[in-house]
Every structure is written in structure tokens, then in C-alpha cells.
Amino acid sequence: MESPAQPAEMDLTDELLEEVFVRLPTSADLARASMACTSFRRVITGHAFLRRFRRLHPPPVLSILAADFLAAQPPHPSAAAARAFSDPEAADFLCSFIPSPDRWRRRDFCDGRFLLSAVPEGSDPTRRGYDPRALVKHLAVCDPLYRRYLLLPAIPDDLAALVHQSDIASFQPFLCPPAEDEEDTMFRVICFAQCETKLVAFIYSRSSGQWHPVEFDGWRDLTAGTSYPYPSREPELSRRHYAHGCFCWVMHWVSKLLVLDTRSFKFSINLPPAPLSRRMAIVEGVEGKLGLFTLCRDIENAISFLFNGALARSNPANATSHPEAAEVYLPQMTVLEV
Known part of the structure; x- marks a missing residue:
């Protein structure tokens, strides 16, 4: 058989x-x-x-870190893990483990890391705030969960000389997620120097351990003929938005978006599909597109509506139509804060 x-x-x-x-x-x-x-x-x-x-499969959200650690609550799937980090002994969100902690100011938080800037020499370390116009050369990145820190090398003098302290209207250091081909332990730091005649980003990569500058060539043309730095009684640039590897800022005086692509580290200008306002958010759309939500008001007709549309990565100069835009009219008593 x-x-x-x-x-x-x-x-x-x-x-x-x-x-x-x-x-x-x-x-x-x-x-x-x-x-x-x-x-x-x-x-x-x-x-x-x-x-x-x-x-x-990105890691689950454990909390929102604002003035305090706001842990995820049931029925959120991360509630149990978040509850463990609510214990003051579980993490040090004050970063008191860094040497001379009074010398440092928190500037940004991203992917479980704090970015700190050093108080300039000669300044009063007891002051809680920081000068948003000061060119900061000394930065540190801290991990509050494992109580580890890394002192970044100072921005080299030859790079810092690209901008002059007296011309700086805003100096923003912030964290940038790692590139797609980098480990999660890697990170990048961007120092965004906004001056009257130029816009420069100083970029630090943990993988290379070095700084390099990127300058936006079109900044002078955008600010020409305006009463810069407050040409429309608005802050010169809006708060940062991040989506699909791009940082975005609203340029209020020309109703355009400034975009920094963190894959190529190139600046571009984007023509938005809707009027820009403070009540707006740039989000991740489908197929790698950037999406825009903005709350608009028609005062004459006493109505509000939520506008949403897709942003091209780089619009041609004559772009005028946005077929993917839509308007959602809201009930009269609806209040939205973006």
C-alpha cells in the first residue's frame, strides 16, 4: 500500500x-x-x-503634553499604558536631569523628545521666558522617559554669520522627525531665522552630527514694498503646521503658504484654495497631498462654513482653480476652534 x-x-x-x-x-x-x-x-x-x-504601525498616542501631562483616558486603547506614565516617578518632564537645568528653556516637543535652548551668557537665568529674536547657538535634546540628554554642537560661526542679530525678527528652533530611511533614534533640529531681507534654516542631523544652512531665495521679493515685519498687522509668519514631511507657515500679507519639504529641504510657495485665517489647520490628505481646513464667516449673511481643500506640493504661478475644494455650512450656533 x-x-x-x-x-x-x-x-x-x-x-x-x-x-x-x-x-x-x-x-x-x-x-x-x-x-x-x-x-x-x-x-x-x-x-x-x-x-x-x-x-x-505608528506608536499609539499616550498623552498630550501641554502645561501638564494629559494622559489618554478610557476607552482609548492607550489608557492603561498612559496611566503608568502619569506617575511623577515614571518620567521627568521638567528635564531636571540635565546639568544646570535653570539655564535651559523648553522650545519644542516631538516624538517623545524635548528641545531646549540655553539662556545666553549674561542673561538672567531666573527669567522664565526667552527672547524670540535671539540667535541661539546652544541647544539640547532630552528624553524625559529615559532621563537622557544630548548637547548639540553649537551652530558654527561661519554659518551663524549668514544672519545678523540686529536683523532677526524671529528665531525658531524646533524638532524635525527623522527621515524615512533613518532609525527612530535619529532626529533633526531646525533653527528658522526670519530676517528682513532673508530667510535661513539651519538644519542639524543626528545621523551626521553636523549643521548645514538652507536659504529661501524668494524672501526678499515677498517682503519688498511692505511695512515688514508686520505688513498687515499680523505676525510675520503663522504658527507651524506639519503634514506629510512638510512644515508650512501662512504668509499673511500675501495670502500664501511657505512650505519647507524635509525630504529635500527646499522651500516653495503654495497658493491656498481658500482665504487664510487664524482658524485653520493643515492636515495630511490622501495620496501624499496636503489638506487645508479653515473656518470662514460670511458676516453679511450671518453664516459660518468650514472650508476644506487639497494643496498641491508646488503650485504653478498661474494656478487659480482647486477642483478638490469643498464648503460645509455650519449651524448658526456652532462654534469651532482650530
Whole structure:
């Protein structure tokens, strides 16, 4: 009697295994799969695979960090983990572990890291604020959960000489997420120097450990003929927005958007599909597009409406139509704050 035919073994290549593992819903499932055998563990612990998995499965939000640690609450799936970090002993959000903590001021928070700037020499360290016009050369990045910090190298003098302190209207240091091909432990820092005749971004990369400058050539033309720095009685640039790897600012006096693409680190100008206002947000749209939500008011007809539309990555100079724009009219008593 013939023995039954044995099923053919499927030859699962590393590429096929990656396609299976990347579809696991959580990192806990991925960890359990890695313990099944050495071949599974080899694939799962590969840096390229982990970067891909993290892009598709970003870590859950634990809290909003404002004046205090605002932990996620039930029924949010992160509530249990967030509750653990609510314990004052679990993390040091004051960054008191950095040497001479009174010398540092918090400037930004992103991806679980604080960006601190040093109080300039000769300044009063007991003052709680900072001068938004001061060119800050000394910065530190802190991890409040693991109580670790990194002192960044100072912006070199030859780069800092690209701007003059007396010309600076605003100097904004902020954190930038790592590039797609970098590990999560990497980060970048941008120092955004806005002057009367030029706009310069000083960029630090943790992977290279160096600073390099990027200048926006069209800044002088945009500010020509205006009573800069407050040509329309508005702040010269709006607060930052971040979506799909781009930082965006509203230029109030010309009703345009300034965009810095963090993949190429090039500036561009975008023509928005709607009137710009303080009550607006730039969000991540489909297919890599930037989306715009803005709250508009028709005072004459006593109505409000929420405008949403898609922004091209770079609009041609004669762009006038935005077929993907839409308006949603709101009830008279509706109040929205963006």
C-alpha cells in the first residue's frame, strides 16, 4: 500500500515573510512571532523591516503634553499604558536631569523628545521666558522617559554669520522627525531665522552630527514694498503646521503658504484654495497631498462654513482653480476652534 503523498513544503523567502509580518496588527504580535524560530527572528529584527513596520504601525498616542501631562483616558486603547506614565516617578518632564537645568528653556516637543535652548551668557537665568529674536547657538535634546540628554554642537560661526542679530525678527528652533530611511533614534533640529531681507534654516542631523544652512531665495521679493515685519498687522509668519514631511507657515500679507519639504529641504510657495485665517489647520490628505481646513464667516449673511481643500506640493504661478475644494455650512450656533 502506497503511503500518502506528503504535501510539498512551501519555500518562504525572507521577502514573503516580511509581507506576512508587516500585516500583523501590533508590535506585541510581532514580538511573539519573532520567538517562533530563528529565521522569523532574523527577518523581524532587520532594521529595514522595522522601519517599514513602524511607518505602517505608528506608536499609539499616550498623552498630550501641554502645561501638564494629559494622559489618554478610557476607552482609548492607550489608557492603561498612559496611566503608568502619569506617575511623577515614571518620567521627568521638567528635564531636571540635565546639568544646570535653570539655564535651559523648553522650545519644542516631538516624538517623545524635548528641545531646549540655553539662556545666553549674561542673561538672567531666573527669567522664565526667552527672547524670540535671539540667535541661539546652544541647544539640547532630552528624553524625559529615559532621563537622557544630548548637547548639540553649537551652530558654527561661519554659518551663524549668514544672519545678523540686529536683523532677526524671529528665531525658531524646533524638532524635525527623522527621515524615512533613518532609525527612530535619529532626529533633526531646525533653527528658522526670519530676517528682513532673508530667510535661513539651519538644519542639524543626528545621523551626521553636523549643521548645514538652507536659504529661501524668494524672501526678499515677498517682503519688498511692505511695512515688514508686520505688513498687515499680523505676525510675520503663522504658527507651524506639519503634514506629510512638510512644515508650512501662512504668509499673511500675501495670502500664501511657505512650505519647507524635509525630504529635500527646499522651500516653495503654495497658493491656498481658500482665504487664510487664524482658524485653520493643515492636515495630511490622501495620496501624499496636503489638506487645508479653515473656518470662514460670511458676516453679511450671518453664516459660518468650514472650508476644506487639497494643496498641491508646488503650485504653478498661474494656478487659480482647486477642483478638490469643498464648503460645509455650519449651524448658526456652532462654534469651532482650530
